[in-house]
Amino acid sequence: MRRAGLRALWTLASVTLLAVAPAAAQDGVRIVGMVVSSGTDAQRAESALRSLNALNAEVLQVSAPSNAELRAMMRRFSQEAAQADAAVVFLDLPAVRFEERIFVLPGGARLNRSTDIFTEAVPLRAFARMTVLAERGGAVILSSEAPSDLPEGVEHADVASAPLVGSSEIVVVPAQEASGVLDVLSERTDGTPSVDLRAVLEDMSLVPGATLSAVPADPIVLRAPPVAARAPIDPVAVPVPEIIENTEADTPATEAELAILEQSLSPPVKRDLQRALRASGHYRGLIDGIIGVQTREAIKGFQVARSEADTGLLTPTQLLELLARK
Numbered sequence: 396m397r398r399a400g401l402r403a404l405w406t407l408a409s410v411t412l413l414a415v416a417p418a419a420a421q422d423g424v425r426i427v428g429m430v431v432s433s434g435t436d437a438q439r440a441e442s443a444l445r446s447l448n449a450l451n452a453e454v455l456q457v458s459a460p461s462n463a464e465l466r467a468m469m470r471r472f473s474q475e476a477a478q479a480d481a482a483v484v485f486l487d488l489p490a491v492r493f494e495e496r497i498f499v500l501p502g503g504a505r506l507n508r509s510t511d512i513f514t515e516a517v518p519l520r521a522f523a524r525m526t527v528l529a530e531r532g533g534a535v536i537l538s539s540e541a542p543s544d545l546p547e548g549v550e551h552a553d554v555a556s557a558p559l560v561g562s563s564e565i566v567v568v569p570a571q572e573a574s575g576v577l578d579v580l581s582e583r584t585d586g587t588p589s590v591d592l593r594a595v596l597e598d599m600s601l602v603p604g605a606t607l608s609a610v611p612a613d614p615i616v617l618r619a620p621p622v623a624a625r626a627p628i629d630p631v632a633v634p635v636p637e638i639i640e641n642t643e644a645d646t647p648a649t650e651a652e653l654a655i656l657e658q659s660l661s662p663p664v665k666r667d668l669q670r671a672l673r674a675s676g677h678y679r680g681l682i683d684g685i686i687g688v689q690t691r692e693a694i695k696g697f698q699v700a701r702s703e704a705d706t707g708l709l710t711p712t713q714l715l716e717l718l719a720r721k
């Protein structure tokens with residue numbers, strides 16, 4: 396903010412806005428999802444993503460992540476799952492079994508000997524422990540690709556293991572049979588008035604080649620028919636950036652200045668931005684207040700829709716327009 400032509404670009408001021416409701420408030424259920432693929436078959440990941448989008452879920456998506464990237468993603472997702480009503484993870488990754496445990500292989504994983512699995516792979520039950528954090532629970536769906544050149548004692552895992560205490564249910568299906576499971580997910584989520592994940596998992600278990608660790612003890616309602624109209628949301632005070640007029644020249648801010656201004660936004664304001672981008676159809680990720688890759692792409696989509704430069708950094712006018720949307 397050192398340009399002579401600018402006295403300042405913003406200050407944080409309290410203005411009264413109509414609070415943007417969370418994405419899943421329509422059904423009173425917040426669903427978070429994760430879609431992780433190896434990148435070998437984009438159609439499977441896209442099918443799972445479409446089904447989760449049909450549930451108005453907040454989805455974290457990544458293709459061919461490294462071990463470190465996948466574990467960082469899991470930590471982030473765990474925090475969101477703990478604040479959600481339900482959580483669903485879809486994995487389209489190579490999977491192996493070693494000592495009665497199933498592991499998935501992130502991008503770049505190499506198993507030269509069986510013990511490499513503990514440093515190169517991620518236990519499948521770690522994902523099941525994440526989804527069980529949600530209030531109603533969740534499930535993990537694994538489309539298991541067959542890895543090549545496995546060391547002795549390690550084999551392709553294409554059958555679900557017995558359920559574990561403190562974990563959600565797991566569906567495992569060989570990748571070549573995954574289309575049947577994904578068809579069930581699509582049919583049971585697209586436009587249907589009610590969705591019970593327990594019933595969806597039972598139907599998946601009937602697909603040839605698919606196995607289910609266990610049937611959930613209780614229903615896991617992802618969508619219920621509306622029973623009554625909801626009262627309007629009360630206006631609340633939300634801190635938003637306010638533009639300070641340039642008294643010398645109407646000079647646009649540089650990208651460096653806009654990046655600094657973005658960093659100054661509080662997490663609640665960033666979440667409101669994500670909700671506004673989601674409401675406009677540009678964002679499908681988690682409402683987590685983190686300006687990551689998915690949010691950046693959503694901003695670019697919003698800018699393109701306005702026939703403006705797709706920099707991925709919001710100008711003051713664009714930011715205020717988004718925050719003012721109801």
